[in-house]
Amino acid sequence: MFILNPGSGIPIYRQLVEQIRRLVAGGQLQPGDCLPSVRELASTHAVNPMTISKAYNQLEAEGILVRRRGRPMEVAARPTQADTPGQLLEPQLDELIQAARQLGVEVDTLPELLDDYLRQLRKEKSS
Amino acid sequence: MFILNPGSGIPIYRQLVEQIRRLVAGGQLQPGDCLPSVRELASTHAVNPMTISKAYNQLEAEGILVRRRGRPMEVAARPTQADTPGQLLEPQLDELIQAARQLGVEVDTLPELLDDYLRQLRKEKSS
Amino acid sequence: MFILNPGSGIPIYRQLVEQIRRLVAGGQLQPGDCLPSVRELASTHAVNPMTISKAYNQLEAEGILVRRRGRPMEVAARPTQADTPGQLLEPQLDELIQAARQLGVEVDTLPELLDDYLRQLRKEKSS
Amino acid sequence: MFILNPGSGIPIYRQLVEQIRRLVAGGQLQPGDCLPSVRELASTHAVNPMTISKAYNQLEAEGILVRRRGRPMEVAARPTQADTPGQLLEPQLDELIQAARQLGVEVDTLPELLDDYLRQLRKEKSS
DNA sequence: GTGGTCTAGACCACA
DNA sequence: GTGGTCTAGACCACA
The missing domain is CATH 1.10.1220 (Arc Repressor Mutant)
Structure with missing residues (x-):
């Protein structure tokens, strides 16, 4: 689903953040859409769960994703997204x-x- | 002379390496041309000299630059440069x-x- | 320097965040003051460095601390601090x-x- | 009936445990008094029944509540309560x-x- | 010396 | 099942 390149010099979690930000800005991820679980993404990309979690945390802090207990992360109802x-x-x-x-x-x-x-x-x- | 962006996530020394590689590949730096001294680059870009030095070292190891005692780094006579x-x-x-x-x-x-x-x-x- | 209680149910990094927030609000930590390094705090409180780092990250995101390369974290010049x-x-x-x-x-x-x-x-x- | 704050960092079941402990210590819940059923509490506080259940279990283990088949949890006859x-x-x-x-x-x-x-x-x- | 990133893995809280 | 916290430890970038 995502393209993560560990050798690029850019931290993996930042690559994820940027890609999700674009998918939301471009409307391919709509408000309310769920993201893959931390564990799922981690295993499909052979990356540590904490790395995924860090990306999700940052996107939550930016108001792009929302977290609900026991539920997968989802795109915020009105994602903060000043950028076109x-x-x-x-x-x-x-x-x-x-x-x-x-x-x-x-x-x-x-x-x-x-x-x-x-x-x-x-x-x-x-x- | 170079464009170094500390907030981009890409290590500064890697940004430098890539830019010099391109200048050599594109012929804007010709075999025998001198590069700025470590100190000079460090001060003009407000960066630690070791960071510049690390980039120069890597380019020397790649055969793109050569180091000669007491002289500034210069572009190798026949820079190894497989890429067009x-x-x-x-x-x-x-x-x-x-x-x-x-x-x-x-x-x-x-x-x-x-x-x-x-x-x-x-x-x-x-x- | 800080009072961290691992058994209280409150995550350690949150305890740290709240205490630093108070020290800044109360003026006992002044703009420009340095905080203990991640490693130092971690060892004096027998806590993992990443736990300290997480607290510092959050305070930076809140605009209370600022991070400068190779330097210890310090209190922001004008710490965002709406609360009295x-x-x-x-x-x-x-x-x-x-x-x-x-x-x-x-x-x-x-x-x-x-x-x-x-x-x-x-x-x-x-x- | 209880004040549960999911954002406080303290686990919900711990908040519940502490509050019931205080109500018993203060005599507002007397030996023999019944507590709300797990389901009822869960629905009024919009919390998963297992969370309530976990709190009740812990209080039972502490000897503050007793469980009797088919009956709601009730306050123990002589609640173990060393603390004043x-x-x-x-x-x-x-x-x-x-x-x-x-x-x-x-x-x-x-x-x-x-x-x-x-x-x-x-x-x-x-x- | 400073902080950052990442891993492997344990255990917790909650639905 | 979901995410969260924490550890121990390796290695990196930078001053």
């Missing part, structure tokens, strides 16, 4: 642009380069 | 695509969205 | 009154009873 | 004093402060 999907994409856009500049890739060619990359992904998938 | 600029952009492309998917942003619209974003940046800059 | 000392005492006053009622102790006699108790404590101390 | 009401108030008194000290409130002023607080409560009630 567009804003939540900016960090990735900025990262891409920064990397391109440092690689000497002309920034104006990035949209085309991205387009090619997507096409290539689609081809791999279909083959 | 294109490959070095893939992580950022993948991140962007993953984030878009989780936000419910149609992936096909990403190139256009990126184009708009670049246009907007240019406008801000010129104003 | 008087308000922070109410839970204990309410607990006392509730207990008295259930014990059939006439509530009006509580101030006198408290006075006696304090006198007794002073006597024990001096003897 | 005065002793049962000490934890609350100690908590109050500790909190005051940490808040920098002069301990000698506590009785007066408590008196004021009680007066204020009475006023609110009558208005």
Whole structure:
């Protein structure tokens, strides 16, 4: 369900937090929807339950998830979410642009380069 | 010279390593070019010298930089660099695509969205 | 420095949080004052470092403490602290009154009873 | 009938145990008096029956309550109760004093402060 | 030296 | 079944 990369340098719990935040912002997780239990997520991603728990705690503190005794965590009725999907994409856009500049890739060619990359992904998938 | 973000979750020394790797791969740092001294970088970025040193050490171990007694670190004559600029952009492309998917942003619209974003940046800059 | 009671039913990290909150509210910990390191507190109270860390994290999230790399935690310059000392005492006053009622102790006699108790404590101390 | 606070950090069953213990010590529950059924208490306090049951079990083990087949729990004929009401108030008194000290409130002023607080409560009630 | 992250695992409270 | 707390201990990033 989530993509957790332990070698990326970004703490696992932060990766989880960001992904859930995006799924809620994008409406793929709706208010009232339940999240996988701590134990379930931990075992499917081969990660310690406390790591998952830490992510859930942070999202609760942010008002995005709510905790109810004996129940799985669920998306808050009115999740605090000032950011729009567009804003939540900016960090990735900025990262891409920064990397391109440092690689000497002309920034104006990035949209085309991205387009090619997507096409290539689609081809791999279909083959 | 570099963009170091202490709050990003990614260790500072790793941010440095990746940026220098890209500058070398993209040819903006050429074989024989000198890098700023540990002390200088440390003070301009308000970071501990050991953090810079750790990044330089790792790049030396990778064969990208060479250290010569009493001289600043410099880019290796034939920097080991299997990856092409294109490959070095893939992580950022993948991140962007993953984030878009989780936000419910149609992936096909990403190139256009990126184009708009670049246009907007240019406008801000010129104003 | 702190009074941690593992058998009280109240999680240790919560006991710590409440006590630090009070020390800050009462001015015994001033903005800029350092707190004991996680390891130090952990060893003097025979408690796991992560338990202390959890308390510090919560206080940072509340804006009462600030964290600076490689430095001990310190009291925030302008600690978020809407509550006055008087308000922070109410839970204990309410607990006392509730207990008295259930014990059939006439509530009006509580101030006198408290006075006696304090006198007794002073006597024990001096003897 | 009881005051159960799920957010206090103290387990609900412990809150119940302490309150019943006080009601018995203070004579408001007399030997032979019946307690509400597990189901009734559970529904009036919106709590799981097992939680109530756990409290009753503990009080039975302490010899304060007795269980008789098909009958509601009742207060034991000679409830084991070494503590006097005065002793049962000490934890609350100690908590109050500790909190005051940490808040920098002069301990000698506590009785007066408590008196004021009680007066204020009475006023609110009558208005 | 400082704090942070993570694990493996025990045990608790609650539904 | 759910999540919470805590431990002992390893290892990391940073000053």
